[in-house]
Amino acid sequence: MDDNRRWKYLLEPGEGLLLSTPDPDTDDESGTPAIVKQAHRLAQWTAETGLAEADVISTPLVATPLPAYAGRIEAGQRRWDGLRPHVMWHPLMWMPQRLAEPYMIVEEDEERLETVDEWAIRVALEMTASGMYDPETGGWLDVMALHDIDIEAPGQVDRIEAWLQGAVDPELDAIDLDAYISSSDQPDWAVQVAAVIFADVIAGSWSITATDLIFIAEGMAEAGPTRTDIEEIIRMGSLWAGDAVIDLDLSLAQRLEQISDGLHTVGDDPQELREGPLAEVLDALTVVANAYAQALDNLDQMAATV
Structure with missing residues (x-):
């Protein structure tokens, strides 16, 4: 064996x-x-x-x-x-x-x-x-x-x-x-290492999530987005990266909630949805993807020194 x-x-x-x-x-x-x-x-x-x-x-x-x-x-x-x-x-x-x-x-x-x-x-x-x-x-x-x-x-x-x-x-x-x-x-070495890298792992996950959602949202934009599509992007962004700060005291979840609250003012025309709420969602996600990308570099650098 x-x-x-x-x-x-x-x-x-x-x-x-x-x-x-x-x-x-x-x-x-x-x-x-x-x-x-x-x-x-x-x-x-x-x-x-x-x-x-x-x-x-x-x-x-x-x-x-x-x-x-x-x-x-x-x-x-x-x-x-x-x-x-x-x-x-x-x-x-x-x-x-x-x-x-x-x-x-x-x-x-x-x-x-x-x-x-x-x-x-x-x-x-x-x-x-x-x-x-x-x-x-x-x-x-x-x-x-x-x-x-x-x-x-x-x-x-x-x-x-x-x-x-x-x-x-x-x-x-x-x-x-x-x-x-x-x-x-x-025996508690991993507890200590987890404490050191915790902030970067969290921030890195926000960057990855935002990048993924941008990819998905851009595909929706090309195909012609629906209100349901945008609501799903908002839901996932709030769930997995909602705590990411994008502007002073404004979190991603709060910004996405603002966009969600305004969806009822937009019609069902795909172009209107693309140029309005979907574009706003993409802008917010892009801020997160870029702002927290450094965390991934930090983790790579730490891994290279181990």
Whole structure:
């Protein structure tokens, strides 16, 4: 059994876990906006894992959906309801408690739990640093193979299903990735790194989202936009980059709300929609895309020094 067997899943060779920035030379969906990829990956993840969307964290900060551990696994159960056994090779299904649960952060003598965004960044950092995920190949380590279990062998999926339902299995009970993932010298290193890069990851995601929405909106403009098209661009921009500041105390979400409030004054003529509200949306998104692009350069520079 190859204890270093990997499977390419959802991500492409050359793609890191932080943000969604595929290598254009290896990207199977080259030209597809990152926010569209995010939606596709979430749909594939839920369909293939059997997890409900409530049990999944999907954020533009991380290139893959993440299973939500905190408060989502019922007492006495080994994993989430509906989880399909054939995906139990994936390292994200075996996160040690230290990584699966939010970290208690001390700031100015006060304690608080990690936010979901901080946690997602920490998971991405630790999965990459430990080799559980390999950005060069886009491959995830096969946890079963690491423990000399061939999940493709006859009967193994049924065995895992029985274990998920509560059956005793000493080999599966003994699987623990903590020794492979955790650093004995500095167990909270990823918490510290996440704090350093957090602002740039957030800002970088805003820039990527705005750039993607510009691409989509320009396509709508060529085809002839509808009111529904513009409302959807506004919704996505507010959801994924709404906190981006575009002018003094004006956020992107606030500017998009202003545009949305004025939609009722515009007719349904595509040219009127293109030259009016859609142009205003594009202007706001362009400010965000340009203003926060430096964050992506900052992250690249930091990665080059590691």
